[in-house]
Amino acid sequence: METFLYKLFYDTGALIDGWHAAANAAGAARGWPPLVVDILFQLGWAVAAALFLALNALFIIWFERKVAAKMQLRRGPNRVGPFGLLQTLADTGKLLIKEDIIPTAADRPVFRAAPFVVLAATVLLFVVLPFGKGLIPADLNIGVVYFLAISGISVIGILSGGWASNNKYSLMGGMRSAAQIVSYEVPGVLVVLSVAMLAGSLKMGDIVRAQPSYGYALLQPVGFILFLIASNAEINRGPFDLPEADSELVSGFVTEYSAMRFAFFFLAEYTNLFLAGAFATTLFLGGWRGPLLPPVVWFLLKSYIVVFVLIWIRWTFPRLRVDHLMEFSWKVLLPLALLNLLVTAVLVKVL
Amino acid sequence: MRDTADILAAIRSRFPRVENRPVDPAPSLVVEPEKLREHLLFLRDQLSFHHLVFLTALDRPAESELELVYRLFSYESRLSVMVRFRVPRDAGRVPTVSDLFRTAEWHERETAELFGLEFTGHPDPRRLLLPDDLEGYPLRKDFTHPNMPRLPEVTST
């Protein structure tokens, strides 16, 4: 069963490794240093990731609008393209041709840079996502820590965006958003720590392999739910979207942004949505593992199921007020996460 | 809780002029403007007329007066009364009751700007509904404005 097609779908990682080895050999034969081949390969990964990012954003925005519409007894986009699939393309096109307005008193370099910082944080996270068996751009041995650390960089982008807008309300929205993300990271980290303890490793690939076939969700039910809530808050979504919605009745840190800059913030938000689903899948649902279907398909399927749940939550609940948000994180989630960690540690030692 | 007959008797003994205007079943108590506050206080505290339904004015150009009407309702006895009196059309002054009935604050502001009178002691005598630059008192019968057309007279249809 070692046909090319089988390897392409079911063992893509090994296939790519094979190509890498062959390219290395070819490069060595030509006298190129191995670094050049490696860089070329990484460029290839980068292009693939960028393509995936774009297609994913296109799809996930359509997905959200359709799912929300069905829950609200509507149809959602259904004119542009079959089933409205090209709606996002049309919206992006519109945003591209809009006037780019920068407030006069804004801090221009920071204002310009902020969306890219947020987007960079998002894109960098693709590096450690296990899309399939061996199909990780880089299976860092501190994979999980890398994920948590990089996701914190988005806070810098948000704060800069809020501050550089030279608008009291953008600043407050930015600070609130930053406070929210930082607060909800703590229980998130503790839950991830529990999972790492169960798996015995911080490598993403190992965590996926170490899970039983039904995933860690059943072994760590509390952890799973905590993680979903924390992710929801990290990506400024669902009941936790006060910083960008009604905060003092303005749009929060994104108020002064228009056209493509605005589009980048939201590209980042929707990609973060996918990443939340992907990370949850990796840690709790068994990643790319599953019978019959190719691993990549399983990974995407499971990620999108989590995304669906997050969408569902967003359209069902009203918004949390800012002080409730903070209280909830520090007084409810954190103690639960600590308890979860304790119980996991004890059980891992004992069993 | 006193019953209806008691309350009406108390009203009759306290208020010298109690009239019945057609068609309103609520008695109209005609008072002197200077005694307005103590009368309303009596109605509110002794007879439980806690609810000031509205207060407004009627323009009586023939007598060159403005007639003020206050309607009170009691949730306990389910009775209504109207308290009324007249003030001169020019420079009419009425003591405020906005500290007795909090709803009067806005009702008085509205009445003052629409009819042109002053509620002495009012905590916030600004205009409420009308633009600041409007001259004249719209609800007076002789109010005109260049933008105000008169409809043709209605004849039998």
Add this chain to the structure above:
Amino acid sequence: MSDPTTPTGGRASPATAQASAGTSDEFLLNVGPQHPATHGVLRVVVTMDGEVVKDLQPHLGYVHRGLEKLFENRTYEQIIPFTDRTDYLSAIANNWAYVMAVEKLLGMEVPKKVEYIRVLMAELNRINSHLLWLAAYGLDMGAFTPFLYAFRDREEINTMIEEASGGRLTTNYFRIGGFIHDLPPAFFPRLKKFLGRFGRAVDELDTLLVENAIFVARTRGVGIISRERAISYGMSGPCLRASDAPLDLRREAPYSIYGSLEFEIPAGRNGDTWDRSWVRIEEMRQSLRILRQAMDGFPEGEHRVRAPRNIEPPAGEVYSAVEGPRGEVGFYVVSDGTRKPYRVKMRKPSFSNFSALPEIMRGLKIADLVAVMGSLDLVVPEIDR
């Protein structure tokens, strides 16, 4: 609301800040007149100290159309369509209060069937209005879905009202003496179907929004007003009843056939925002009860009294009030014996309810402003007239 395709997320223009006033931390926040929440054209200037509201000044008059002056130059029949437009969400209640006043001036008694139709329409209108309140309030709080569910239910009611009156919102349906046409034959089958379904719809909306933990956390204990202060401010309707005051004009000053109908008056315990919301949900359930009784007891008879060609009530005055969805809707009509009224004073519930807002908001956080204002269920055109 984040609609990724527009820069401000599809909302109206944001609030603007003005320069510092007073002490160092105080500043003014201007809310409106264009307002993300759908209350109407209203301006509120809030003096804040950090997050806390120190004072709140409403600025009204954006929708002042001079209706009371207008009425002095219209015949009694011509005024009826205007009454719809004062509070377009409770057009029936406004129609009724006015028409009842004129009928009293004329000494006219309407047939029983007319009273039953009026009650049916008024209760349907009450449900309609409360559904819209729920939809808009959910939107303010960030819950988008109840809006669509509530509007689906409103569609059914609108169809019934439209078949009977010709209008979905501003119905212009009541006439002095009854109605021009009887109820259409499709009305009762539709009503029956609606009554069978709506009980569960109310429960669904209740669970989705009012009983939701996040909603409760945002509204319980927020924006309290005591019973005494509420009455002093002239509050009425659900805003008053939430403050432990089960006072409803349908009981306190019964009109039409309400004296013979069985229904409860829901009252809250604390006078906070959550109670005001809960009271409205319960009122919808009670309206269903009233509708069932009115439908079951619907009499035969005339749908109108032949009113004289020219309505010329003898000189006199009357005040006639009904319990509208927002509270006490009253018309004080003074007649001088001619075809046009001498004075019409409209007593509107939102006017008094809104006047209590500064006192309620003092000391609360700015984040609560949206919740409190939404719970008062204001309709600005009836404040300004």
